[in-house]
Amino acid sequence: MAESELMQCMEVWGGNQPVDSAVSMAGLDAWVFSKPYGDADGGGDVYYVSSCATGRITRLLVADVAGHGASVGALAAGLRGLMRRHVNQLNQTRFVRLMNQQFTELSQSGIFATAVVTTYFATNNHLSLCNAGHPPPLLYSAATGRWNFLQCPRDDGPSPHDLPLGIEDVFDYTEFEVRLRKGDMVLCYTDSLIEARFPSGELLGTEGLLQIVQSIALSDPPKFIPALLAAIIARTGDRGLASDDITALLFRAKADRANTSFITRLGGPFRLLGGIVRGVLPGGEPIPWPDLSLANMGGAVFRPLGNLWSGRDGKR
Numbered sequence: 001m002a003e004s005e006l007m008q009c010m011e012v013w014g015g016n017q018p019v020d021s022a023v024s025m026a027g028l029d030a031w032v033f034s035k036p037y038g039d040a041d042g043g044g045d046v047y048y049v050s051s052c053a054t055g056r057i058t059r060l061l062v063a064d065v066a067g068h069g070a071s072v073g074a075l076a077a078g079l080r081g082l083m084r085r086h087v088n089q090l091n092q093t094r095f096v097r098l099m100n101q102q103f104t105e106l107s108q109s110g111i112f113a114t115a116v117v118t119t120y121f122a123t124n125n126h127l128s129l130c131n132a133g134h135p136p137p138l139l140y141s142a143a144t145g146r147w148n149f150l151q152c153p154r155d156d157g158p159s160p161h162d163l164p165l166g167i168e169d170v171f172d173y174t175e176f177e178v179r180l181r182k183g184d185m186v187l188c189y190t191d192s193l194i195e196a197r198f199p200s201g202e203l204l205g206t207e208g209l210l211q212i213v214q215s216i217a218l219s220d221p222p223k224f225i226p227a228l229l230a231a232i233i234a235r236t237g238d239r240g241l242a243s244d245d246i247t248a249l250l251f252r253a254k255a256d257r258a259n260t261s262f263i264t265r266l267g268g269p270f271r272l273l274g275g276i277v278r279g280v281l282p283g284g285e286p287i288p289w290p291d292l293s294l295a296n297m298g299g300a301v302f303r304p305l306g307n308l309w310s311g312r313d314g315k316r
Contacts, residue, residue: 103166123306142183
């Protein structure tokens, strides 16, 4: 059974190590499973979850870095620093842009990554997503009982702004938004799931994954990821998932409208001040400056102001 992790305000949790854990935060419950290739201590898959000073902003990241070992461990540490730096910011596009710059600087070494970044605002159940060349997440609608791919709606085909990190110095990545309702779930995963091979050599693919996901019961979400992996192996054979790192992140909305307590919000400025003080000390972590939007700053004091936020309106 997965271990349980209760996210604290101003916390960044995750890495590239093996994990099987449940994570609880304002408005969301999440379950994370990651198994590096060959049972190594660290793999090329990176996962992070962060919570802001008031507990209202949750950021979730799944990335697949080309490579393994110490080099990926160093990159994972760098990504944690970026998560820390942006932990109090509603808008995630600058965070993704800086991630891409970091990988572009390493591109001559052949290091690049795909990633999906999501930011959840508990005040109004708003979920913003950026996808940098990563397999599309899956969204479960509690209202319809169906899973569907979570992709930016387009009429003109894929955008050049959705390339993997480190391929091109893209200024901005495409962002799109959805609202989660109570019981809605999102599944993020790395490409090992869709690249599971049948004995014939054929890949499972995204449609094959969707078929398997639709067949799994949702009465006990903590058991969903183990059931999913077992179903993929049953479909493709014992070697179907044996050739790469495996990572899956499932998160579920707890309510139609989640709110943190007044005491938690009241303590936000003091946690922020503490983070700034620690950041200016020698060897301190990146300073977690907040954005100055009315929804973020005003909503920390007057809850209804938080409803003003939408990722589209918040873009810089």
